[in-house]
Amino acid sequence: MKKSLITLFVFCLVSICYAQIQKMDISSDGIELNAYLYQAKGDELKLTIIWCHGNPGGKEEGKSEFAMRLNEKGLNVLRFNYRGLWDTKGVYTPGNCQKDLKNILDFVFESNENSNYKIDTSRIIVAGYSHGSNVTIVSALHDERIKELICLGLADFSYLSREFFNPQNEAMQEFFQITKEYIWDTDIAPNYEEYFLDIMFNNYKYNFVAQAEKLIDKKMYFIIGINDVTVPIESHFFPLYRELKKINHENFKYNITGSDHGFRELFDGTLSDMIAEWIKEE
Numbered sequence: 197m198k199k200s201l202i203t204l205f206v207f208c209l210v211s212i213c214y215a216q217i218q219k220m221d222i223s224s225d226g227i228e229l230n231a232y233l234y235q236a237k238g239d240e241l242k243l244t245i246i247w248c249h250g251n252p253g254g255k256e257e258g259k260s261e262f263a264m265r266l267n268e269k270g271l272n273v274l275r276f277n278y279r280g281l282w283d284t285k286g287v288y289t290p291g292n293c294q295k296d297l298k299n300i301l302d303f304v305f306e307s308n309e310n311s312n313y314k315i316d317t318s319r320i321i322v323a324g325y326s327h328g329s330n331v332t333i334v335s336a337l338h339d340e341r342i343k344e345l346i347c348l349g350l351a352d353f354s355y356l357s358r359e360f361f362n363p364q365n366e367a368m369q370e371f372f373q374i375t376k377e378y379i380w381d382t383d384i385a386p387n388y389e390e391y392f393l394d395i396m397f398n399n400y401k402y403n404f405v406a407q408a409e410k411l412i413d414k415k416m417y418f419i420i421g422i423n424d425v426t427v428p429i430e431s432h433f434f435p436l437y438r439e440l441k442k443i444n445h446e447n448f449k450y451n452i453t454g455s456d457h458g459f460r461e462l463f464d465g466t467l468s469d470m471i472a473e474w475i476k477e478e
Contacts, residue, residue, distance in 0.1 A: 216235035216267065217232060218233050218235070219232055220232060220233050220303075222276070222303045223299070225279075225295060225299070227284065228284075229279065229284060229296060230276060231256065231274065231276035231277075232256055232257075232274070232275055233313060234260065234263040234266070236268075236271055238314075239314070241314055242270065242272040242315065242316055243270075243271055243475065244271070244272035244273070244274060244319075244320055244321070245266060245272065245274070245346075246274045246300055246301070246304070246321070246322045246323070247273055247274065247275045247276075247324070247325075248325070248332050249277070249278075249325060249327075249328050250326035251375075251379065252281055252379050252384045252385060253277065253281070253282075255282040255283070260275055265465055266472070271472070274304070276300060278331075280292065281384060281385050282384065287387045287390050288390075290330065290331065290334075290353060290394050291398065294334060297322065297331055297332075301320070301341055320344075321346060322336065322345050322346075323346035324345075324347060325459075326348070326349045326351050326457065329347035329349060330351045333345060333347055337410045337411065342414070343413070343414060343415065344414065344415040345414060345415075345416050346416075346471060347417070348459065348467075349420070350420065350436070351427045351432055352402070352403075352435070353402035354399045354403035354404075355432060355435075371426075376388055404436060405435045405436050408439040408440055408443055411440070412443060416447070417449050418449070419459070420450060420451065420452045420453065421454070421457060422455070423454060425456065449474060449477075
């Protein structure tokens with residue numbers, strides 16, 4: 197009897213924890229995306245963070261501890277996999293990732309009034325890590341609905357494409373080769389050529405430094421790792437920082453941590469605390 201009660205208690209506890217997490221029926225250009233909404237407790241509308249994962253990220257299954265920590269801060273989190281990754285149909289390219297984000301935003305703004313998602317569409321924050329930070333900030337250049345954004349481990353694809361053709365930068369050639377072997381030479385994403393060509397032939401599209409004026413009305417938060425050798429701050433963050441200062445952007449904040457590209461030491465709750473504190477700031 198005692199054992200049965202303990203089992204029932206554990207089951208109820210797990211049910212409570214996961215009751216607010218639901219699989220979302222969202223398509224992007226006819227492709228069903230793998231998306232989950234982590235809902236914070238309470239009946240009122242909630243600020244919602246749309247999270248764009250890194251490259252390749254992991255298969256979203258509604259079990260993100262990081263998202264649940266943000267739920268504890270009273271925030272909804274919508275997480276999804278891009279097309280072409282983790283058994284999702286389609287072709288994985290930065291451009292297609294931006295289309296996926298656009299379609300996620302379309303869904304949120306168009307469906308929320310007739311749903312029980314409890315999303316406050318007056319305040320949506322788009323956030324991204326590494327590859328996802330590029331998806332976030334490049335999308336923000338052209339989408340007025342993205343008014344607030346968070347970039348963790350900012351990645352400048354225009355810098356990557358320029359330096360790929362620099363014969364003196366042998367490290368960049370090695371970077372692309374290692375990335376190809378880690379992701380595209382596996383079953384995670386089979387379309388390396390399309391991804392590579394997208395970056396190489398769309399340099400200006402991804403050059404958010406040259407287009408920094410389009411970010412002038414955005415509220416932005418950058419979390420950077422000083423020991424990040426994958427997207428070093430000297431090449432990926434500082435050029436944008438200097439340009440934002442040059443154009444007198446008054447609403448961006450940055451936090452340079454002692455992290456490397458993985459930011460693992462921040463996932464004990466520190467990262468969710470940092471994000472929640474920034475959100476509270478006026």
